[in-house]
Amino acid sequence: MYNWVKKYFHVLVLIFAAQGFIASSAFAKEPGYYGLGRIATEEEIAGWDIDIRPDGQGLPVGSGSVSQGEGIFDAKCAVCHGDFGEGEGRWPALAGGIGTLTEDRPEKTVGSYWPYASTLWDYIHRAMPFTAPQSLTDNETYALTAYVLYLNEIIDDEDFVLSRDNFAEIEMPNKDGFFIDNRPDVINIACMENCKDPSKIKVTSAIKGITPLKHLEQTAAETENKVDSTKRGMGVYEQSCAMCHDSGLAGAPIVGDNKLWVDRIAQGMELLVEHATNGFTGDAGMMPAKGGNPSLSEEDLVAAVEYMVSQSR
Structure with missing residues (x-):
């Protein structure tokens, strides 16, 4: 009796093990939650993981001085942002405006509005210069960040060298100007009676200035x-x-x-x-x-x- 139960138990174990293997194999081949694509590799994720957080997490090793940043700024940035960050034409100003946020026409610049220096480093490294984004080295980005902070008098030493080690020491004038808004994204009451059939609702026109006019549904x-x-x-x-x-x-x-x-x-x-x-x-x-x-x-x-x-x- 015991031997029969033991053999039967072993058979069940093999059956469940085989089913588990088949299920796990099928799951492994499942191309994502919606049945599309595949899971990104660690190498692929690393290529996109370039964000810099307010606490400095993500900053690479490197350094750059205010004086070095001035030379790079003159060569690659001044054509749009002006020699002193004042902005050429309709291009954005980077400096000035401190103390204007409560006025009727506030000047929102890096110095007056941005709460974290990490945003400046991240944006320069990710998107600048306009004609060649992500072409700057880490050291050039540190230098440009230091120079823009200098233009806003957040750094007052021309010989200052910015690096990952001292980055957290930078305090922006508007660091307390932002707060977490915990209100719900949408406030509305769902229709519960005499509701229109969704399949009969048609969009007949675009809202001028909001919906892209060049949007085409064709391939x-x-x-x-x-x-x-x-x-x-x-x-x-x-x-x-x-x-x-x-x-x-x-x-x-x-x-x-x-x-x-x-x-x-x-x-x-x-x-x-x-x-x-x-x-x-x-x-x-x-x-x-x-x-x-x-x-x-x-x-x-x-x-x-x-x-x-x-x-x-």
């Missing part, structure tokens, strides 16, 4: 078949080129100004497309490769150049 292939080259070029231009070519930033020839374009057009489309593709530095200024948008396809790039030429003849 990229369908769109390419429906719009001509001019419209396509205009869309690419407005997304990736207008920032500089509408204002003349960094010496970019303003689209529509025939005097600035006549000699360039005379060089031929092939050379214009080559400069737009690979970048170009001339007497008037610097053109980053693909306007600083490496994701542009060759077709989009050509369409944008053709559009700019057509508007500048």
Whole structure:
């Protein structure tokens, strides 16, 4: 009797073990919670894990001085933000405005508004300079952060060297100006009677100024078949080129100004497309490769150049 029970027990164990293996194998192959994609690897996560927290967590080893930051700022930042962080044209000012937050027209700058220095380091390293984001080294980012803090008189020593070791010592003027809002995201009462059938609700128009007017539901292939080259070029231009070519930033020839374009057009489309593709530095200024948008396809790039030429003849 005992031997029979023992054998039976062993059979059950094998059956459950096999089922568990099958289930675990199936689960391992499950491509995510919604059945899409896959779990990111540690290496892939590390590539995106570049945020810097207010307590300094995430800061890399490195350092940079105020004087070093001044030189980098003049070379890579002043064209937009001004020599002293005052902002060129409609580009954002980085310095000044301290004590204005209670006024009718407050000046929100790094010094007057931002509560944490970590946000400054993170944003510079992640998104600046505008034409070449994430091109700065860690040491350059420390130096630029130190210089912008110096422009706001948060650091008053020209020889100050900012590093991970002393970063937590920086206190921003508006560090107490933010608080956690614990109110619910939405306050509403659900409809419980005489409710309209959701399937019969239709969106008939876009709210001007809020809903993107260029939003298309068609796929990229369908769109390419429906719009001509001019419209396509205009869309690419407005997304990736207008920032500089509408204002003349960094010496970019303003689209529509025939005097600035006549000699360039005379060089031929092939050379214009080559400069737009690979970048170009001339007497008037610097053109980053693909306007600083490496994701542009060759077709989009050509369409944008053709559009700019057509508007500048």
